[in-house]
Amino acid sequence: MNKSMTQSQKLMVFVLSMSLYGLATLFTELIPSLQVGIVEFSIEYFIFIPIALAILFDPLSAALGAATGEIIFSEIMLGQFGGLGELEKFVTITIAIYLAGRLVRDPKNVKNIACIALLAVAIQQLMGATVDILKVQFAIEGFEAVPGLPESVFFTEGFACLNDIFFSGIFFSMIPTAYLVPRLHGKIEPLLGVKPRDRETQLSGVKLSPKVIGICIMAFIVGIAGEFLSEVGIAIIDWEASWAESGISIFMSMLLAGVIITALVIKFKRRQANLEVMYD
Amino acid sequence: MKVVTNQLWDKFSIEFLRNQVLKNAYGNDDTVIAKIDPRTLLIWYVFFGVLPWFMHNPTLLLGLFIFVAVTTRLTKVAPLVLFLFCFGILTQSGYLLIVSWFFGGDLATLGPILIMTLKVAITSLASITVFSGLNPDRLASGLLWFGCPDQFAFSIAFAYRILPILMEEFQNILLSHRLRGKSPNSIGWRGKFRYLIYQVKIIMFSFLPLMLNIAKRSRTTVEALELRGYRYANQNKIIKKMKLRQLGMGTVDVYFAIVSIIWLWGCFLIV
Numbered sequence: 001m002n003k004s005m006t007q008s009q010k011l012m013v014f015v016l017s018m019s020l021y022g023l024a025t026l027f028t029e030l031i032p033s034l035q036v037g038i039v040e041f042s043i044e045y046f047i048f049i050p051i052a053l054a055i056l057f058d059p060l061s062a063a064l065g066a067a068t069g070e071i072i073f074s075e076i077m078l079g080q081f082g083g084l085g086e087l088e089k090f091v092t093i094t095i096a097i098y099l100a101g102r103l104v105r106d107p108k109n110v111k112n113i114a115c116i117a118l119l120a121v122a123i124q125q126l127m128g129a130t131v132d133i134l135k136v137q138f139a140i141e142g143f144e145a146v147p148g149l150p151e152s153v154f155f156t157e158g159f160a161c162l163n164d165i166f167f168s169g170i171f172f173s174m175i176p177t178a179y180l181v182p183r184l185h186g187k188i189e190p191l192l193g194v195k196p197r198d199r200e201t202q203l204s205g206v207k208l209s210p211k212v213i214g215i216c217i218m219a220f221i222v223g224i225a226g227e228f229l230s231e232v233g234i235a236i237i238d239w240e241a242s243w244a245e246s247g248i249s250i251f252m253s254m255l256l257a258g259v260i261i262t263a264l265v266i267k268f269k270r271r272q273a274n275l276e277v278m279y280d
Numbered sequence: 281m282k283v284v285t286n287q288l289w290d291k292f293s294i295e296f297l298r299n300q301v302l303k304n305a306y307g308n309d310d311t312v313i314a315k316i317d318p319r320t321l322l323i324w325y326v327f328f329g330v331l332p333w334f335m336h337n338p339t340l341l342l343g344l345f346i347f348v349a350v351t352t353r354l355t356k357v358a359p360l361v362l363f364l365f366c367f368g369i370l371t372q373s374g375y376l377l378i379v380s381w382f383f384g385g386d387l388a389t390l391g392p393i394l395i396m397t398l399k400v401a402i403t404s405l406a407s408i409t410v411f412s413g414l415n416p417d418r419l420a421s422g423l424l425w426f427g428c429p430d431q432f433a434f435s436i437a438f439a440y441r442i443l444p445i446l447m448e449e450f451q452n453i454l455l456s457h458r459l460r461g462k463s464p465n466s467i468g469w470r471g472k473f474r475y476l477i478y479q480v481k482i483i484m485f486s487f488l489p490l491m492l493n494i495a496k497r498s499r500t501t502v503e504a505l506e507l508r509g510y511r512y513a514n515q516n517k518i519i520k521k522m523k524l525r526q527l528g529m530g531t532v533d534v535y536f537a538i539v540s541i542i543w544l545w546g547c548f549l550i551v
Contacts, residue, residue, distance in 0.1 A: 012502045015438070019446055019498065020494055076419075146388065147389060152376065152379040180487075184492075192495055193499065
């Protein structure tokens with residue numbers, strides 16, 4: 001008997017995971033954090049939602065859906081899209097949730113689920129912290145030379161990472177996932193027209209093979225590479241800056257730029273005024 | 281800190297959040313930025329999102345910052361979005377600065393941190409311009425044109441459509457939770473803390489019924505999509521062409537490109 005999911009069921013899981021996790025990130029983005037000294041009790045994410053879905057349904061669809069949902073709801077909708085940096089988050093979240101979904105064999109084993117939910121947060125946070133440290137190192141010229149900066153970056157990142165693993169990991173991943181999965185198991189599946197997952201369920205690719213882990217590592221490297229393009233870019237800028245030397249050309253181009261900008265601003269203003277009049 | 285937390289909590293209601301997000305998405309179709317072709321804006325964004333990371337000159341960065349600040353002003357973003365932007369930038373840099381002082385940093389540490397903040401600010405403002413300035417349908421078709429996976433493009437358009445329903449559903453569940461339970465007394469420091477925890481707990485519990493409800497909805501959605509041949513349409517080049525027919529570059533795009541290029545050029549010349 002074929003127990004794997006059909007394409008449209010996978011799409012359902014994707015849509016479900018995307019909308020739920022997206023909504024959750026909208027909230028977590030806005031819930032204020034509580035800081036006691038340097039220990040921050042912030043609600044990093046409600047990662048239990050996609051982890052629960054990954055355990056109950058197809059892990060890859062749930063993972064991709066959650067990562068997409070986070071980018072769309074909390075980044076694009078709230079205007080916080082961080083460009084290529086989001087690639088890293090997308091990849092780390094996807095990997096963590098996918099691994100969590102794959103590692104759980106039996107959705108009824110609560111202890112197993114709790115451990116894996118914590119592990120998923122740890123994986124995600126460690127990858128995230130690595131990228132963050134590299135990012136600051138790259139953004140600041142002569143990073144090592146600035147007094148106190150390297151230590152403080154390592155300290156803040158390392159501490160935040162541990163903080164999140166224990167705080168978010170336990171309260172927003174381990175406990176809620178262990179609470180949700182047994183309650184949803186057998187109840188949510190019929191709503192999507194899927195058979196509940198059990199030990200015999202065939203996931204696409206039966207075991208967590210070295211190949212899967214290799215792909216995860218590769219994807220992580222691609223995510224990092226998205227953030228650090230080669231240093232060629234710096235060389236180009238330097239070259240252009242030294243090329244500009246003639247005082248007159250600078251003045252003329254500035255003047256031209258100024259004129260065009262003013263003209264445009266006036267035009268825009270006028271158009272806006274017209275529109276406002278229309279609306280009044 | 282406590283006062284700030286409480287004020288934030290008072291402001292935060294689901295109604296408010298929904299209004300802000302929807303206003304941000306659909307409420308500014310009449311701006312100049314919204315008239316620009318999504319493809320132009322996306323190219324522009326890639327440029328402004330990547331370039332600052334390769335620059336280390338404060339004047340140059342400041343020039344770029346002013347430019348993206350102006351474009352952001354033109355999009356008429358919702359106040360919530362701007363608030364989140366400022367809040368995020370300030371807390372992140374401030375925190376790093378304070379900690380660096382503990383490790384023997386001095387005023388010289390301030391410079392590099394400010395430069396980094398400027399870089400982050402430029403990229404975020406550029407993204408606010410593009411992603412808040414465009415209405416989601418146009419954004420989705422722009423992304424589709426660049427060969428972005430159609431599932432992602434579809435998700436953007438879909439997310440904005442489903443958001444009001446999701447919020448309503450969530451609010452109903454939240455309200456019924458509140459009606460049944462007794463909320464703790466929120467007087468005093470400990471009471472406030474307990475109240476906050478109570479709220480977060482309710483939000484988390486609400487996801488159990490929400491998951492079931494949305495599961496039903498997502499099945500309906502996907503079945504409706506399948507009936508209309510969603511997965512086959514995605515692979516069909518003719519249909520894709522029909523979808524993208526609404527895109528077109530005009531004079532606004534040319535102006536926008538010219539202004540951006542000249543401004544950048546001017547910045548380079550000053551430096």
